Amino acid sequence: MTARIGVVTFPGSLDDRDARRAVQLAGAEPVALWHRDKDLRQVDAVVLPGGFSYGDYLRAGAIARFSPVMETVIAGARDGLPVLGICNGFQVLCESHLLPGALTRNDHLHFVCRDQRLRIENATTAWTSSYRPDQEIVIPLKNGEGGYVADERTLDMLEAEGRVVARYLELNPNGSRRDIAGVTNEAGNVVGLMPHPEHAVESLTGPGLDGLGFFTSVLKRLVNA
Amino acid sequence: MARVVVDVMLKPEILDPQGQAVQRALPRLGFSGITDVRQGKRFELEVEGPVDAAALARIREMAETFLANTVIEDFDVRVQS
Amino acid sequence: MARVVVDVMLKPEILDPQGQAVQRALPRLGFSGITDVRQGKRFELEVEGPVDAAALARIREMAETFLANTVIEDFDVRVQS
Amino acid sequence: MTTDAGTASERVSTTIDTVKRAVDTPGLAQPWAELGLKRDEYDRIREILGRRPTGAELAMYSVMWSEHCSYKSSKVHLRQFGEKAPPSDALLVGIGENAGVVDVGQGYAVTFKVESHNHPSYVEPYQGAATGVGGIVRDILAMGARPVAVMDPLRFGAADHPDTRRVLPGVVAGVGGYGNCLGLPNIGGEVVFDPCYQGNPLVNALCVGVMRHEDIHLAKASGVGNKVILYGARTGGDGIGGVSVLASETFADPSAAGTRPAKRPAVQVGDPFQEKLLIECTLEVFREKLVVGIQDLGGAGLSCATSELASAGSGGMRVELDSVPLRDATLSPEEILMSESQERMCAVVEPDKVERFLEICEKWDVLATVIGEVTDGDRLEIHWRGEQIVDVPPRTVAHEGPVYQRPYARPVWQDALQADDPAKLSRPGTPEELREAVLSLVASPNQASKSWITSQYDRYVLGNTVLAQPEDSGMIRVDEETNLGVALATDGNGRYAKLDPYTGAQLALAEAYRNVAASGATPLAVTNCLNFGSPEDPAAMWQFAEACRGLADACLALGTPVTGGNVSFYNQTGEVAIHPTPVVGVLGVIDDVTRRTPMGFTGEGDLLFLLGD
Numbered sequence A: 001m002t003a004r005i006g007v008v009t010f011p012g013s014l015d016d017r018d019a020r021r022a023v024q025l026a027g028a029e030p031v032a033l034w035h036r037d038k039d040l041r042q043v044d045a046v047v048l049p050g051g052f053s054y055g056d057y058l059r060a061g062a063i064a065r066f067s068p069v070m071e072t073v074i075a076g077a078r079d080g081l082p083v084l085g086i087c088n089g090f091q092v093l094c095e096s097h098l099l100p101g102a103l104t105r106n107d108h109l110h111f112v113c114r115d116q117r118l119r120i121e122n123a124t125t126a127w128t129s130s131y132r133p134d135q136e137i138v139i140p141l142k143n144g145e146g147g148y149v150a151d152e153r154t155l156d157m158l159e160a161e162g163r164v165v166a167r168y169l170e171l172n173p174n175g176s177r178r179d180i181a182g183v184t185n186e187a188g189n190v191v192g193l194m195p196h197p198e199h200a201v202e203s204l205t206g207p208g209l210d211g212l213g214f215f216t217s218v219l220k221r222l223v224n225a
Numbered sequence B, C: 001m002a003r004v005v006v007d008v009m010l011k012p013e014i015l016d017p018q019g020q021a022v023q024r025a026l027p028r029l030g031f032s033g034i035t036d037v038r039q040g041k042r043f044e045l046e047v048e049g050p051v052d053a054a055a056l057a058r059i060r061e062m063a064e065t066f067l068a069n070t071v072i073e074d075f076d077v078r079v080q081s
Numbered sequence D: 001m002t003t004d005a006g007t008a009s010e011r012v013s014t015t016i017d018t019v020k021r022a023v024d025t026p027g028l029a030q031p032w033a034e035l036g037l038k039r040d041e042y043d044r045i046r047e048i049l050g051r052r053p054t055g056a057e058l059a060m061y062s063v064m065w066s067e068h069c070s071y072k073s074s075k076v077h078l079r080q081f082g083e084k085a086p087p088s089d090a091l092l093v094g095i096g097e098n099a100g101v102v103d104v105g106q107g108y109a110v111t112f113k114v115e116s117h118n119h120p121s122y123v124e125p126y127q128g129a130a131t132g133v134g135g136i137v138r139d140i141l142a143m144g145a146r147p148v149a150v151m152d153p154l155r156f157g158a159a160d161h162p163d164t165r166r167v168l169p170g171v172v173a174g175v176g177g178y179g180n181c182l183g184l185p186n187i188g189g190e191v192v193f194d195p196c197y198q199g200n201p202l203v204n205a206l207c208v209g210v211m212r213h214e215d216i217h218l219a220k221a222s223g224v225g226n227k228v229i230l231y232g233a234r235t236g237g238d239g240i241g242g243v244s245v246l247a248s249e250t251f252a253d254p255s256a257a258g259t260r261p262a263k264r265p266a267v268q269v270g271d272p273f274q275e276k277l278l279i280e281c282t283l284e285v286f287r288e289k290l291v292v293g294i295q296d297l298g299g300a301g302l303s304c305a306t307s308e309l310a311s312a313g314s315g316g317m318r319v320e321l322d323s324v325p326l327r328d329a330t331l332s333p334e335e336i337l338m339s340e341s342q343e344r345m346c347a348v349v350e351p352d353k354v355e356r357f358l359e360i361c362e363k364w365d366v367l368a369t370v371i372g373e374v375t376d377g378d379r380l381e382i383h384w385r386g387e388q389i390v391d392v393p394p395r396t397v398a399h400e401g402p403v404y405q406r407p408y409a410r411p412v413w414q415d416a417l418q419a420d421d422p423a424k425l426s427r428p429g430t431p432e433e434l435r436e437a438v439l440s441l442v443a444s445p446n447q448a449s450k451s452w453i454t455s456q457y458d459r460y461v462l463g464n465t466v467l468a469q470p471e472d473s474g475m476i477r478v479d480e481e482t483n484l485g486v487a488l489a490t491d492g493n494g495r496y497a498k499l500d501p502y503t504g505a506q507l508a509l510a511e512a513y514r515n516v517a518a519s520g521a522t523p524l525a526v527t528n529c530l531n532f533g534s535p536e537d538p539a540a541m542w543q544f545a546e547a548c549r550g551l552a553d554a555c556l557a558l559g560t561p562v563t564g565g566n567v568s569f570y571n572q573t574g575e576v577a578i579h580p581t582p583v584v585g586v587l588g589v590i591d592d593v594t595r596r597t598p599m600g601f602t603g604e605g606d607l608l609f610l611l612g613d
């Protein structure tokens, strides 16, 4: 029995197929979850993929947060279910208050797509344990509203508690405070990440294989559990 | 220091996908009785010196040529009390 | 049918890149004397039935939980006359 | 309110221009000229119908017989693409459908096409470009394919011109905003600056889609009793500037006059989220085999979709226009027929499959409405408030429009232009001059990195992008198991084409062909977007005729048929036309994408060869 990892499709999700492919390549079983179903189909972990859920029309992630599936995801996350929010998924997690802070318009006001260098700052979360502490990786980044913001107190707390999961290196692509690319909740089971590890799982179609670690991390944890 | 507010809204005949997305979401969130939603922009300008007729005329020109895209948007300028 | 307006603005301490971009462009376009620009959202809601205290309370709740993200935004609700 | 208005139904019957009224009032003056029709075209409509057209019929004919929809000036030249087409086993669907379909092996078929949205993008760069992408994506979807990538050949005026600052960022944001939100990787395009495009930028958009052979769908309505379903966005007053003339004449209802918006928008606003839902919903109804025929709504909206579906099918069609969901209740029937509201599709569905079709639409939050059915006659009949307002042979609207043999002539200045060759230019003689020349060359915007533009486009989404910018051709993996893939490149050089349109078009093809071949793929098929000046100008028409002839000859020589394309005329500012700009797209197939050849050096010690002379 391998781990079952659910990937939620909201209306407007775009990288859901990519996330399922990444789950598969990591050796787990991808399970498609639908935004209208509260039932998580007994998955062991959940990925909220990138895209423009509901067109991102109000604020990125603001409408998706209220979908039926999120009720169960939010409850599960509070009970320790590993949840990874990538890009739009990160925005949904912030809007759901599972993660602190918010994501705002990129400071240069353009959508940006680039291969981004990151440093893994916390290699102990459910989604990053396959990495070495301080490991540098390159994975694609693509967003229009990726600027991570929170008040100073929250930022200080995140730093103090080691909850900054990844930081941008070389170039801050969107004006994120303190170069933050991803954060985790207190328990380390919920991680939000702006760049896209699911686009770096095959050398043919991405800048390398650096993204696979997010998916193997959770698999390792689930199998060992 | 005075504040001038410029509201920019899509013209009524122009499709407003943002407003529609909000409106469609409302019933699901348990809010009823809203028959239409339009979403636009609000600019708050801090103006140096007195906001006299000349200043307002300048801001109106700014709204017309820059803040609003008058091909698809209407705007409204007013001094905030 | 009444109209309720909800204004949503980034909190003062949160960086507003859009407002800044507008402000930076103004001198180039020949507009001076604007010391600060903030850009936010304006929602126009058409409300069915009377906009009494109960209705306004509901809309305020809608603004707080949905139209604004109070982690970074403030909002203001008012009936349009 | 006037006292003699009578009962509601009486009043309605006096304000709707019904077929009956058209018969009874043959002498009524009609605004055919305002709608862009010529006297002889109007006369032909009367001849076809044996009476004067109703307002709604006039609206339909005028828009369907426009240059844009009928190809009336270009048809006689485009024919060569079929007549001279090289024999090809790969062609599953040729010219004449929404887009051509090419067999790429292993049971897969690929459809691709490039289209222009030049004029709207000048008026409103963001929305013009965005809806350009939206339109071509729906064309590809309507063939039965999942859209898998887009490309965007663009032309702008001088890079340092103030208006380019308005147009370029808006166009790029629009292409990106729409394409990114649909989740389609952008795998290439072109950016060229030249002052000739200052008042008339070119925004061409290409989309490519993939399907299994058995999934090919065509735009035709057949099977008496089958239902016509309109689904997607509500219909608003978008893009119907012209017909307002009609509305004000025939909709003389005084009580309605005051409630109508003062102005109908000429600008269409795109809703990429709605389109994304439309794509997923459409692919699901295809998968469940619920669709007999399908057509996207683009230019000319319902007029086009209903007449084309009925014209290509075996029976007639009856449509109840009152069923069309509206965004604006004050629209007149003429306006509903002409509206170019985006993100709509029209499907023909067997009665017992309608329920399931509507269920799938509901699943994707897509509004869907039965608006009519296929009849056993051969007429397209449209009803409004219980009255018949259209009764036409659909072929005469959709496929038998006017055909012009426009006069064309080699311009008098062509010889002088060709004689003015580079030998006449002074050559840098000193190191200093050489330095100047090199510096001005590398500083030219046309040589500059295009990453400011391409970094605003998502090239990764869907996870099958094997090659994208800055490669000369894009490449997409079609099958994740077998590594089958396709490569695509577009090219076009207006300066070459101006010097010699025949050879210029051939060079565009040759370049795109080389780009595809160099990536490791075998070129299979060609699409094109022919951007020219006014067909009423014999010089521009000559350029067009020559370019078509050149392209058709070159396609024959290279063995790659044209499978579809688009013509954009009237690209000019005042009397001054743009350089003739045929943009040519080539599609190739590659058995194993892991064996692609990227442009850059990949390993130390690689050898460098120069081929050709």
Ligand SMILES: Nc1ncnc2c1ncn2[C@@H]1O[C@H](COP(=O)(O)OP(=O)(O)O)[C@@H](O)[C@H]1O
Binding pocket: D068, D069, D071, D078, D081, D094, D095, D096, D097, D098, D099, D100, D139, D298, D299, D528, D529, D530, D562, D563, D564, D565, D566, D567
């Ligand atoms: N330049 C061209 N080369 C080849 N075929 C063309 C060209 N322009 C138009 N066509 C073909 O003519 C047909 C009608 O044009 P089409 O683009 O379908 O009109 P619409 O705007 O309704 O989509 C299509 O099959 C199209 O591929």
